[in-house]
Amino acid sequence: MSTHSDISFSKKRTWSHDLPISFLMQQGVENPGVLSLAAGLVDQGSLPVESTRQALESLLANPKMGLEALQxxxxxxxxxxxxxxxxxxxxxxxxxxxxxxxxxxxxxxxxxxxxxxxxxxxxxxxxxxxxxxxxxxxxxxxxxxxxxxxxxxxxxxxxxxxxxxxxxxxxxxxxxxxxxxxxxxxxxxxxxxxxxxxxxxxxxxxxxxxxxxxxxxxxxxxxxxxxxxxxxxxxxxxxxxxxxxxxxxxxxxxxxxxxxxxxxxxxxxxxxxxxxxxxxxxxxxxxxxxxxxxxxxxxxxxxxxxHLYYEHVATLRNVYREKRDCMLEAADEYFSDIPGVHWVHPNGGLYVWMTLPESIETGFQSPLFERAVHAEKVMYVPGELFYAVDQGLPLEEQLAPQKNHMRLTFGVQNPEGIREGMQRLSNAVKFLS
Ligand SMILES: Cc1ncc(COP(=O)(O)O)c(C=O)c1O
The missing domain is CATH 3.40.640.10 (Type I PLP-dependent aspartate aminotransferase-like (Major domain))
Structure with missing residues (x-):
């Protein structure tokens, strides 16, 4: 027999919310063909399959270590x-x-x-x-x-x-x-x-x-x-x-x-x-x-x-440096003629942070996000997600979340995808400028 009484969740449960990234993933699934400059995954092609195979084989070939690893x-x-x-x-x-x-x-x-x-x-x-x-x-x-x-x-x-x-x-x-x-x-x-x-x-x-x-x-x-x-x-x-x-x-x-x-x-x-x-x-x-x-x-x-690790990191730095440079060159090519647009040149990591004029908001409900995903088929992460709101202070006493930034990642796409994505995104920004 089933009962339909309400579930009494803990207070802690009510403080945790679905991550905004789930919405982005859903957008990706619902809009096939969308080029993602949003996904925070690492480069797929350089994942260390061979080094991991070697490590796993040598581990399991040693009975003592194999048993220990599976315990x-x-x-x-x-x-x-x-x-x-x-x-x-x-x-x-x-x-x-x-x-x-x-x-x-x-x-x-x-x-x-x-x-x-x-x-x-x-x-x-x-x-x-x-x-x-x-x-x-x-x-x-x-x-x-x-x-x-x-x-x-x-x-x-x-x-x-x-x-x-x-x-x-x-x-x-x-x-x-x-x-x-x-x-x-x-x-x-x-x-x-x-x-x-x-x-x-x-x-x-x-x-x-x-x-x-x-x-x-x-x-x-x-x-x-x-x-x-x-x-x-x-x-x-x-x-x-x-x-x-x-x-x-x-x-x-x-x-x-x-x-x-x-x-x-x-x-x-x-x-x-x-x-x-x-x-x-x-x-x-x-x-x-x-x-x-x-x-x-x-x-x-x-x-x-x-030492498989250190070799891999050296390779990765070359892979990502090339992709970072590719994204920065594409930014120069497609965005430098749009007034009020600028971006950070990162010395590492996976992201380029781009700032648009204050009049162009980037949030999930914004015309830019709509235009980017549905018309240009490209996705980014809205910058406002990275700003916190303090529930303990009046809003006027805290830093207001900024709504005109985008996080772009060069981690996942190959250089062609990065260039194509940046061109599509610039079309969306130009449409709203
Ligand atoms: C700044 C930062 N810290 C921590 C993590 C967590 O990574 P992991 O749990 O895979 O080590 C991430 C993942 O993207 C990150 O961007």
């Missing part, structure tokens, strides 16, 4: 992998691990960096607690924060990333409102931010650590440093992290992933945090899954120790 692992992740991660981090920072104040015990392997971000949110934020973010920033993390009932307070950015004067004045304002004790963290995507492609300048990496310390008055304020795109650098070496400017490691929690630099299908990410934070993350993760996929961790261990 449950531990909550914090494989010690062999975490030991390799320690030297990986030290290579990227160009500093010995002890100078960085990091040991294997500070590292936890997770199901992508998304799980690490979400776990950090879970262990630090109660409903009403505050996380400061750049405007614009990675919208999936905004969803995580909303899902926890946290307040999201936006900080202004310029071409060097989050503005430190704006960060200080925001903290000052929160203190004067009696809310400083609720500020638990500052979320920063330091390298090639999704969506803006901008990186936090080196000066600011040092300053932000000082600011977090200075304002940690009644409780510690953490910087949650998301380095998802760190290794996808096209114009120079990997940049030192914010974490490298905090050798005590007290104020920075860092997370990184192999999704962009190797394969998102393996879903392996990791984080580095002070030991007390690691213990809290392990306890929460223990309740959630008592360990991420052991087989994926073993594959990555092989890939890293056989």
């Amino acid at each position: 449950y692992g531990t909550t914090a992740g494989s010690v062999a992998l975490r030991t390799l991660l320690l030297s990986h981090i030290s290579n990227l920072e160009q500093k010995p691990a002890d100078e960085l104040g990091i040991t294997v015990d500070n590292i936890i392997a997770t199901t992508g960096s998304q799980q690490y971000l979400s776990l950090v949110g879970e262990i630090l934020l109660d409903p009403g607690d505050i996380c400061l973010v750049a405007a614009p920033t990675y919208f999936v993390f905004l969803g995580v924060l909303q899902g926890l009932g946290a307040r999201i307070v936006s900080v202004e950015t310029d071409e060097f990333g989050m503005r430190m004067d704006s960060l200080e004045s925001t903290l000052d304002m929160l203190e004067s409102q009696g809310d400083l004790a609720k500020v638990k963290m500052i979320y920063v995507v330091s390298d090639y931010e999704n969506p803006s492609g901008l990186s936090l300048s080196i000066d600011r990496r040092q300053q932000i650590v000082e600011i977090a310390r200075k304002w940690s008055k009644s409780q510690r304020i953490f910087i949650l440093e998301d380095l998802a795109y760190r290794e996808l650098c096209y114009d120079g070496p990997v940049t030192p992290s914010i974490r490298s400017f905090d050798p005590s490691g007290d104020n920075v929690i860092l997370t990184q992933t192999f999704s962009k630099s190797f394969s998102p299908g393996l879903r392996v990410g990791f984080g580095v945090a002070p030991l007390e934070v690691c213990a809290a993350i392990r306890d929460k993760k223990g309740n959630d899954d008592f360990g991420s996929t052991n087989l994926s961790q073993h594959i990555l261990t092989r890939v890293l120790s056989d």
